[in-house]
Amino acid sequence: MSKGIVRHDFEPKIMGFVCKWCTYSGADLAGTSRMDYSPHVRMVRLPCSGRIDPQFVIKAFEQGADGVIISGCHPGDCHYNEGNYYARRRNLAFRNLMEFNGIDIKRLEFSWISAAEAIKFTQIIDKFTNQVRDLGPNEGYRALLDPYASRLVKSSEESAA
Amino acid sequence: MIEQIREKARELLESGELDVVIGYAEGSDPTRTTPIFCRKPEDTDKLVLDGRCVNTLPAYLNKRHEYPKKGWKKTGIIGKGCDIRAITQLIAENQLKRDEVYIFGAECEGVVAHPEKWDGSLHEGNCASKCSACDVKIPLDTDFYPGEKPEVDRSGPYMVSAPALATLVKMDDEDRFAFWRDDFDRCFKCYACREVCPHCSCNICITDRTMPSWVDQAAHTKGVFGWHLTRAMHLVGRCTGCGECTRACPVNIQVDLFNQKMKEVIQESFDYKSGYSMEVKPPLITYNTDDQETYIR
C-alpha cells in the first residue's frame, strides 16, 4: 500500500491550524481509512477557523516553520454559523500583509476541508508539502530564529565536568 | 480661519458648553507645533492652524490615553480632514460617542511630512504624500466650519499611497524581506507608532501581555518583525491613514507603508474606506457570504 520512500535534501517543517469540526475530523477519517499523506504537518486543533488568530501564523514562522496551513469548514457549514466567513476576510488581508512583509505567499495555505473529505485532505497536505519543499527553507526567518547563539560560551554542565 | 475658530472656541468655553478644546499651539522651536488643551477662554488665543500641525489629535480621545479619567463631558477638538476621519472611525468602533465631541473643522492645505522639513512654507518638496490627493481637505463631519462648507466629490480613490509603496511592491519577496530586516534593525521598540495612533485602543497591548507572550518583547529583529506585523494586522480596515506612525518614528522606519498596503487591499476587496461613515461596520468585523475566496483551495 505504502508509497515508495523517496529521500529529499530538505524536509520542511509545516504547521497546521485546523478547525476541529471539519478538517481535523477529515484528518481522522484519513487516518482511520489508512490513507497515506506527508508526515510534515504538525497539526493544532482549534474550535473554528474563526479562532485562528494571524498571531499564530506569525509565531509559527518565527519559531521556524517553513509553511503554514490553515483549514476550516466550507462556507455555510460552520458549526458556529459564521466563523469561517470572518476567517476568510481576515486571511485575505493577512496573506497580503505577509506578502508585503516579504514572505513567499506560497508558504501560506488556506483551504476548506470537510469532515468527509479525507481524500481532499491528503491531497492538499501532499501538494502543499511538495510546494514548500520546492521553495526550500524559509531562510529569512530561519536566520532570525536564534539571535544569540554566537554569544554563548559554556554550559554549567561542561564547567562542572 | 483660525481667528473664527478661536472666537467660537472661546465662546463655547465661556458658556461652559465645552470643558476643553484640544488644538495646536506654537511649539518650542519655530518648525514645530504642539498639542494644547485649552480650558480657559483666554487659552484659545494660543491656537494656531497651519502646515506644521502634524499631530493627529484624536489620539487624545482614545480611552487608553486616560481620556475618560479627566472627567470631560464634552470635548472640543480642532481637526484637519484626516483627523476628523479618525474621529469618525473611533465612533464607528464604539470608542467614542458623537455627542462627546465637538469638532472644529477647517480647510486644510496639507501638512509638512516631518517638522524637520519645515522651511517656512508648505510646498511640493516637503508636503506629506498623504496630502497629495486628499479628498477631505474640506472636512467631512464638522460641528463648526468657518464660512460656507463647499460640496466635495469624495467618490474617487481613497488617499493616494506614498511613492515608496510602489517601489516596495515591485521588489522580489526576498528583497522586500531584506529591506524590512535592515530597516527594523534600527527599531528599539519605543512604541511611538502605537502611542500616536488614534486607533490603537487596547487597554493592554498584546505585546505587553505576558500570559502568553505572543510578541517577543525584546527588540531583536525577530521581535521587531513580530511587533510590526501584529500592529499592521490589528489596524487592517481601521487605519485612517494619518501617517503619524511614520512621522513619529524617531528612527524613520516607514511603518505606515504596511497600513497603506492594507488600505489598498481592503478598498479593492471590500470596497471599504475607513473614516467615512459612523454606521458602516469595519470590514473585518463583518462579512458577505459571497466574499472573494480565490486564494482558498
Add this chain to the structure above:
Amino acid sequence: MRTATLQKNDLDRVIDLLSQADYRVIAPQNQPRLDGPDSIDVAVFKEIQSGDSHNIGEGLSTTGIKPFLFPKDEPLFAYENRGKKVVLTEVSLDFPKTVILGVRPCDVASVSSLDAVFSDKNAGFNDELFTKRLEKTTFVSYSCTEPDVSCFCTSVGLAPDSDKGSDLHMTELPDGTLHVEVKTKAGEKIAAVIDALLSGDGDAVARQQAGVAAAEKITRLRDSAPILPWLQDLGNFGDEMWQRLGEKCLGCGACTFECPTCHCFDIVDENSGNKGYRVKFWDSCQFDHFTLHASGHNTRNSQFERYRNRFNCKFKIYEDVFGEKGCVGCGRCIRGCPVNLDITEYMAEVAHKAAIPNAMSADPDFE
C-alpha cells in the same frame, strides 16, 4: 599630552589604519532611505568597513553610542530544562577591541553616567556586560561646530567642544583641518596607529576659538543651577506644573530610548520548547506597565507622573544616587518627541518657579 593636526579628508585613512590594527571601527553613517517626501535622513553609529561612507562631523546622529555599551537587547544566559534539572549556559564576556569615531561631546560625556549605574560604583554590583565592553572601547570624540536648535549642552555644564570622557578629541578648525588632542593612554594607542597622518602640534588657539564660536550658536540656554534644590524640596513634587506640562505626553519611549543616559531595562525569558534565553532589553519609565505591581497597584499611575519621574531622574536622582549628571543636553528627546514635549521647557519652568518664592500655588482651574 600630545596634540597634533590631522587633515579632515584623511579620516577615511584613519578608518583603514584602525581596521588594520584589529580595531572594530564604529562610525556614524547615513542610513539608506526610501524615495518620497515622507522619509527623513537618519544617521546611526554602525560598524564601518574600509571604503564605506561615514558622516563624521555632519550633525548629531539620530541615535547615540549607547547600543555599543548597553545593547538594545542582549542575552544574559541560556537555559535548558531537562526534566527536573536545568542547565545554564553563560554568555561570553569577551568583547572585540573597539574604537568609536566621531562621537559628539554630549554622547561621550554620557559614558561616565552609564558607568556610574552599571559598574560596581553602584552598590558594589558590577554588570560586566557593560564594564567589559567599556574596557575594550576607545572613544574618539569630535567637537560640534554647528549645534542645532535643539542642542542645550551648555545648560547642563558641557560645551560643544567638551572632551569629558574622551580618549582622543578632535576639533574641526575653520581651515578644514582637525585639531587632535590625546587625552588618555587608550587615546595614545590610537594616535600611535594613525601617527603617519598626524603632523605638528596643532593650533590650540584656533581650537579654543572654534569651541567658543560653536557655543555661541546654541540658542536654548537654560539656567540649570536652581533645578536640583527645587527638586529636592519635597513640597514641589505635587506642583501643578507637572500635570500642566506633562499631560500632552502620549507615553511612548522615544525620549528614553534615544537618550544617551537612560539606562532602564527589563528582563524576560524567551522560551522555545524546553530551552531559551534570559534576555535583558531596553525598557522605558514612560510605559504604563513599567511600575505596575502584580497586585494591580501602579506607583506611577498617570502619564504626567511618569514624565515627572524622568525629569527628576535626569536632574536629581542621577546626582543623588549615582553622583553623575543625568542629562548631557544632546536634545534628542526634544527632536524625537512626537508631541514636542520639551525637557528644556520644564527646566525653564523650574528656574522660573525657583526664582519666585511661594510661586507654587496650584492653578485652581486645572483638573
Add this chain to the structure above:
Amino acid sequence: MPNIYQPNLMTIKKVINETPDTKTFHLVFQDEELQENFEFETGQFGEYSCFGAGESTFCIASSPTRKGHIECCFRKTGKVTNALFELSEGDTIGFRGPFGNTFPIEEWEGKNVIFVGGGIALPPLRSVIWNLLDLRDKYKDISIVYGARSVADLVYKQEIAEWEARDDVNMVKTVDPGGETDDWDGYVGFVPHILENDFKPDPENTVVVVCGPPIMIKFTFEALERLGFKQDQLITTLENRMKCGLGKCGRCNIGSTYVCIDGPVFKAAEIDLLPPEY
C-alpha cells in the same frame, strides 16, 4: 564567572500548599559549597526564577537562625508565579540574592515588638518573627496581628496555630468582614480597625513592624499614630516592582531611593521623606 544576572540553581525540597493560590517552597542550593556558606539576614529578598517564565521578587520567608534551607512563599498572579506554582518537589529553580537591607533587630532588644501583616504580607514578617522567637529572651512581649480577606486566604495556618499555642506570643488574627467561616475563632474586621479598637497596643517601649499592601500600610500607620506611636517606632517593608534587584534596572525607585538597595525595610520617618510614589 557568570554575569551578575545569572542565578544560582536551587532544588525544591518541599512544597507546602498554604492557600488555594499560595505555596511555600523549601529550597536548597545545588552547589554544596554555596549551600554550606550561604548567609542572609532577616528582611532581605531574592530573585527567584522559573526558567522559561522569568524572574520574580519575593522576600526570604525563613529565619536566618534556621539553617539547612531557605523558604519562599508566593501567590500566583503573573506569568512567573503561575509557572512556579506548577513546579513540584525535586524541580530546579534559580535564585539570586540576598539583596536589600535588613530589619534592625538589634535595635529592638529589650522592647515589645508588634507585627502587623495583611494577606500575602506575612512571609516577610515570618522571617523576622522566627528570628526573634529563636532569640526570645532578648525581647519583651511579642505580638502578631494578622489579617486576610478570608479564612481561606490566611497563609501559614499551621504556624499561626503554633504561635497561638505558645504563651510567649500574643497572636491576634482577623479576616475581612464576609470572609469568616462558621468555626472562625478570630476577629472579623480590617487590620487597622482591629488594631486601633480591639488590640490597642501601648506605645511605651514598643516597635511595630507593618507589612501589607500600600493602602494598608497607610491606614495602619495612621491608626498607630492616633494610639500615640511616634514615627521612629514604626517600621515597614515596601515591595515595588523590581527586575534586577541590583539598583540598575531603574523601576523600583521612589524619588532618589531605590527600594532594592536602600530598602526594602524602611522606618515611617524615612518614608515621610519620600515623594508619595509607592
